Amino acid sequence: xxxxxxxxxxxxxxxxxxxxxxxxxxxxxxxxxxxxxxxxxxxxxxxxxxxxxxxxxxxxxxxxxxxxxxxxxxxxxxxxxxxxxxxxxxxxxxxxxxxxxxxxxxxxxxxxxxxxxxxxxxxxxxxxxxxxxxxxxxxxxxxxxxxxxxxxxxxxxxxxxxxxxxxxxxxxxxxxxxxxxxxxxxxxxxxxxxxxxxxxxxxxxxxxxxxxxxxxxxxxxxxxxxxxxxxxxxxxxxxxxxxxxxxxxxx
Amino acid sequence: xxxxxxxxxxxxxxxxxxxxxxxxxxxxxxxxxxxxxxxxxxxxxxxxxxxxxxxxxxxxxxxxxxxxxxxxxxxxxxxxxxxxxxxxxxxxxxxxxxxxxxxxxxxxxxxxxxxxxxxxxxxxxxxxxxxxxxxxxxxxxxxxxxxxxxxxxxxxxxxxxxxxxxxxxxxxxxxxxxxxxxxxxxxxxxx
Numbered sequence: 001x002x003x004x005x006x007x008x009x010x011x012x013x014x015x016x017x018x019x020x021x022x023x024x025x026x027x028x029x030x031x032x033x034x035x036x037x038x039x040x041x042x043x044x045x046x047x048x049x050x051x052x053x054x055x056x057x058x059x060x061x062x063x064x065x066x067x068x069x070x071x072x073x074x075x076x077x078x079x080x081x082x083x084x085x086x087x088x089x090x091x092x093x094x095x096x097x098x099x100x101x102x103x104x105x106x107x108x109x110x111x112x113x114x115x116x117x118x119x120x121x122x123x124x125x126x127x128x129x130x131x132x133x134x135x136x137x138x139x140x141x142x143x144x145x146x147x148x149x150x151x152x153x154x155x156x157x158x159x160x161x162x163x164x165x166x167x168x169x170x171x172x173x174x175x176x177x178x179x180x181x182x183x184x185x186x187x188x189x190x191x192x193x194x195x196x197x198x199x200x201x202x203x204x205x206x207x208x209x210x211x212x213x214x215x216x217x218x219x220x221x222x223x224x225x226x227x228x229x230x231x232x233x234x235x236x237x238x239x240x241x242x243x244x245x246x247x248x249x250x251x
Numbered sequence: 252x253x254x255x256x257x258x259x260x261x262x263x264x265x266x267x268x269x270x271x272x273x274x275x276x277x278x279x280x281x282x283x284x285x286x287x288x289x290x291x292x293x294x295x296x297x298x299x300x301x302x303x304x305x306x307x308x309x310x311x312x313x314x315x316x317x318x319x320x321x322x323x324x325x326x327x328x329x330x331x332x333x334x335x336x337x338x339x340x341x342x343x344x345x346x347x348x349x350x351x352x353x354x355x356x357x358x359x360x361x362x363x364x365x366x367x368x369x370x371x372x373x374x375x376x377x378x379x380x381x382x383x384x385x386x387x388x389x390x391x392x393x394x395x396x397x398x399x400x401x402x403x404x405x406x407x408x409x410x411x412x413x414x415x416x417x418x419x420x421x422x423x424x425x426x427x428x429x430x431x432x433x434x435x436x437x438x439x440x441x442x
Contacts, residue, residue: 223386
């Protein structure tokens with residue numbers, strides 16, 4: 001009977017969406033021809049060996065956080081007016097409003113066997129939030145909630161983040177597994193001075209100036225980890241995130 | 252982002268569950284100073300059997316040398332914050348033609364979603380909770396030790412099908428903290 005139930009449930013799965021909260025897709029630069037830089041937008045470039053999706057969060061201003069709180073309160077007031085029996089109020093987390101997801105298929109260029117992605121975003125300070133699928137959270141999402149990096153993405157510039165090493169990339173040795181036995185993600189900053197190649201040639205490309213980002217709550221309710229330490233940028237004392245440049249807690 | 256709202260509403264009505272991603276506030280409200288002496292913990296003594304060892308990846312507890320009860324409780328509450336309200340949940344899809352075009356579609360799909368969640372969502376959330384507790388407590392330097400399921404269940408919860416009442420959750424976290432900060436177990440730590 002249990003087997004039958006499982007089989008029927010499996011049949012039903014394609015009909016059902018498991019997404020709880022999704023965020024907007026980023027605007028990607030794709031195509032083949034020359035690239036026109038919009039001076040009002042900031043651009044983020046990163047490389048991965050295997051096509052995938054990542055999430056970036058722009059750190060909101062105090063005014064934006066206040067607006068979010070106000071919207072949440074208003075939504076809660078509306079909810080209360082319906083005189084609910086239980087407590088099933090839902091409102092997207094703050095991060096959802098200020099995050100964008102990259103899109104697996106929207107490749108900008110391919111260089112040295114790696115896929116280069118280029119996204120156009122609102123200028124600001126961005127956090128490499130996690131390996132998250134836009135339609136998540138599913139069982140394949142990881143938030144770098146216990147330590148990651150942040151960087152400035154300036155208008156009219158391409159900020160080069162470098163390469164994100166996926167846990168199962170095969171071309172460079174894997175770092176040690178995390179305490180749950182899972183291989184971590186590694187951010188490999190670009191070699192400087194930058195030598196923009198391929199379609200990046202001629203664009204105002206600058207290496208991302210990376211800073212340690214402190215722990216963040218698991219607002220999307222996914223599996224957590226942290227980026228592997230980055231020499232000179234991101235270190236840890238047990239679970240404390242340390243910025244080696246300032247030898248102080250980040251944030 | 253409007254479609255999330257629709258989806259959220261439908262899911263909320265159908266499943267009567269919350270997904271728990273509420274705000275930036277992560278851990279539980281501050282607990283007033285509690286003495287470990289007032290916290291009763293179960294005996295962790297047992298005769299190890301091979302089938303228990305096989306299940307140690309599911310049933311374990313944490314311990315760290317040189318840790319106070321207050322530190323352990325704060326660490327466990329923080330890690331519980333990372334491991335609670337996990338969002339992997341199978342829900343009806345409001346854009347599904349079945350839901351949109353058929354009067355009985357929503358009912359059919361709601362039952363199906365609930366069923367599929369029980370089959371796939373619950374085990375997945377249970378597993379993700381274990382992972383997040385291991386990641387978080389592991390980075391904090393705690394070691395893990397295995398337990399038989401029956402003892403584990405007496406002071407742990409898996410949060411997967413239903414969440415424990417907040418008072419029960421905090422009581423169990425206190426029991427875990429007393430054990431985590433108590434004498435070092437005479438067993439081999441798990442890798």
